[in-house]
Amino acid sequence: MDTHSVAHWPFQKVLVANRGEIALRVIRACRELGLRSVAVYSDVDRNALHVRMADEAYHIGPAVAAQSYLSIPALLDVARRSGAQAVHPGYGFLSENAEFVRACTEAGLIFVGPPAEAQLAMGEKTAARRTASEAGVPIVPGAMADVADDAEAVAIAEKIGYPLLLKAAAGGGGKGIRFVRDSRELLPSLRTARSEAMSAFGDSRVYLEKAIAPARHVEVQFIADTHGNVVHLGERECSIQRRHQKLIEESPSPIVDAELRERMTSATINLVRSIQYVNAGTAEFLVGPDRNFYFLEVNARVQVEHPVTEWVTGIDLVQEQFRVAAGLPLSFTQEQVELRGSAIECRISAEDPENRFLPATGTVQALQEPSGPGVRVDSSLYAGLQVPLYYDPLLSKLIVWGKDRMQAIARLRRALDEYHIVGVRTTIPFARWLMDHPRFIAGDMSTDFIAEEWDARLLQKEPEAEEQLSEEQVAAIAAGLLLHAKIEDEKLRRQPLAQNGHEGRSRWRDAVTRW
Known part of the structure; x- marks a missing residue:
């Protein structure tokens, strides 16, 4: 058996659990490999390009991400209905969520990314710092655990010195970070950092580390x-x-x-x-x-x-x-x-x-x-x-x-x-x-x-007028592109995805012969 042939892989259909350009990137990779792709979309993404390009597409909820792209039950339901055997999370949303990885595994799906254990080891930032230090990797001076209370934060800050950074223990992607210049800013910044961390990650824990500057x-x-x-x-x-x-x-x-x-x-x-x-x-x-x-x-x-x-x-x-x-x-x-x-x-x-x-x-x-x-x-x-x-x-x-x-x-x-x-x-x-x-x-x-x-x-500088295309340039571009888009979008709207139980049908494939 040729184990390098995609026909012998343990999956032939991939649920792309994301939107935007990264969903398109994954769909293109699937197409080149000969894998079938399944897109998901919220209310506001009904006409998105990743919906049009995928082999199948399924509605998963309203615009609010918590009720659509972050809904593990909704995504697993699409995987079940579409017959997908693997899930690619892209970046953002649930891509670094160990709970999602485990839910996929328990549902018999292959998660295209690191296992839940690795996600946990690196997803909690203070644990990641300890792991890195044990592996001999230099780390920024600072706390090896999240701060328990204000008094501990003050003590750690005095030990490592200012300026410093407050970081969400469950953070990532540059979110939940506050720069603290001196002791006067510490406690107000700590409250703000905890609030931001809870809002972004559902986890209010933060830790302190020395600010390396310039870096x-x-x-x-x-x-x-x-x-x-x-x-x-x-x-x-x-x-x-x-x-x-x-x-x-x-x-x-x-x-x-x-x-x-x-x-x-x-x-x-x-x-x-x-x-x-x-x-x-x-x-x-x-x-x-x-x-x-x-x-x-x-x-x-x-x-x-x-x-x-x-x-x-x-x-x-x-x-x-x-x-x-x-x-x-x-x-x-x-x-x-x-x-x-x-x-x-x-x-x-x-x-x-x-x-x-x-x-x-x-x-x-x-x-x-x-x-x-x-x-x-x-x-x-x-x-x-x-x-x-x-x-x-x-x-x-x-x-x-x-x-x-x-x-x-x-x-x-x-x-x-x-x-x-x-x-x-x-x-x-x-x-x-x-x-x-x-x-x-x-x-x-x-x-x-x-x-x-x-x-x-x-x-x-004084406020300046924003650089504008000339009216002639706008007209030249818009006359063709905008009119074409309106015509084709109207054609596509007449072919709703959810029709007679065939929600998964791709409008891209339906429309491409007319484009």
């Missing part, structure tokens, strides 16, 4: 299979952040040389082996001015920024995730991993960078996406899309590759100039500004870059 955020991508193979795929620079949320990522990092890469990746491999981790994940580190690095956390899932690693290594991470979940060994060895050129990813979000990156909404009236040599767009956008406020504001990811970092920057400048989204404020103007900034071009950055450069710029 760079550098992470190592790894993947492990069930045959004992643990491989790293180099590092990514993720220092351009706003409120601990990454905006720009690149690989390789401008600060990492061969010696530092060897130290960071060796520490990562030791940590991964110590917890018997399986599937893809990322070890995140802070790198201080002295080039010493400190463990932050492990993200037990595929990352938003995985495309830059795919481009410099030539390895499809999502397809490797499916191979590992099917019980196969990785298709490559550590010796075969070679970093080629430079890749940069720009997150395009529905946020207003001129107004503190506040979330924006609206209808995409017209859309022109970039293309050409070295350009990749992972997007859930289409003309006519109503951008909801219920979910993460990420709309698309613009990724470029160049033979070196300077060519990658030049290509990203060109691609950003080609990218037009009419009707919704986005982070494109910020990215255009960044690509011309001398510090970014020189690779001189830290997690404080935006506060030091962009925020300071906003304070100094």
Whole structure:
């Protein structure tokens, strides 16, 4: 029997338990492998691209995520009704939820990600710090457990010194973090951090750690299979952040040389082996001015920024995730991993960078996406899309590759100039500004870059008129795209998904012959 043929895998149909561009990314991987995909959607995502592209699609509830994309019973019910044998969680939502992993396993489903035990080992941040320390990985000075009360917080803060960070013990993705400059800010910040942690994760526990400043955020991508193979795929620079949320990522990092890469990746491999981790994940580190690095956390899932690693290594991470979940060994060895050129990813979000990156909404009236040599767009956008406020504001990811970092920057400048989204404020103007900034071009950055450069710029300058397309440009783009979208959307609306018991039928397949 050819165990490497997808026909002999233990699953042939995959439930994609997510939305937006990551759902599309997973669906595309399924299609290339010959697997069937099952999409889910909330009320506001009825006409989303991932619904149209999947082989089947099922409604799971109202717009509120807690009643749809975060509803484990609803997702398991779709798996049962559709006959899916595996679940890919993407990132966010339930991707790092051990309860969901166990529920899938108990339902006889294969979870395309790390097992619940690894999720638990890394999901609780203070436990992860203890595990990393035991594995010999440097950690940021601070508490090894969550603080019990205000008095303990004061005592720990005095011991490690200011400035410091308050972090949610169950946190991740940059949420539930508060920066504390001095003792006067500690207790008010502690109350706020506990409230934010409860709201975001249903867990109010927080812990303290020393703030490393200035610091760079550098992470190592790894993947492990069930045959004992643990491989790293180099590092990514993720220092351009706003409120601990990454905006720009690149690989390789401008600060990492061969010696530092060897130290960071060796520490990562030791940590991964110590917890018997399986599937893809990322070890995140802070790198201080002295080039010493400190463990932050492990993200037990595929990352938003995985495309830059795919481009410099030539390895499809999502397809490797499916191979590992099917019980196969990785298709490559550590010796075969070679970093080629430079890749940069720009997150395009529905946020207003001129107004503190506040979330924006609206209808995409017209859309022109970039293309050409070295350009990749992972997007859930289409003309006519109503951008909801219920979910993460990420709309698309613009990724470029160049033979070196300077060519990658030049290509990203060109691609950003080609990218037009009419009707919704986005982070494109910020990215255009960044690509011309001398510090970014020189690779001189830290997690404080935006506060030091962009925020300071906003304070100094008078409000300026937002750059606009000319009326002629808007008309030229909108005349074709918007009219086409309206016509095709109207055709699709006449073919509801829930019809005579055949909810799972894909409108993409129904409509594609007419497009």
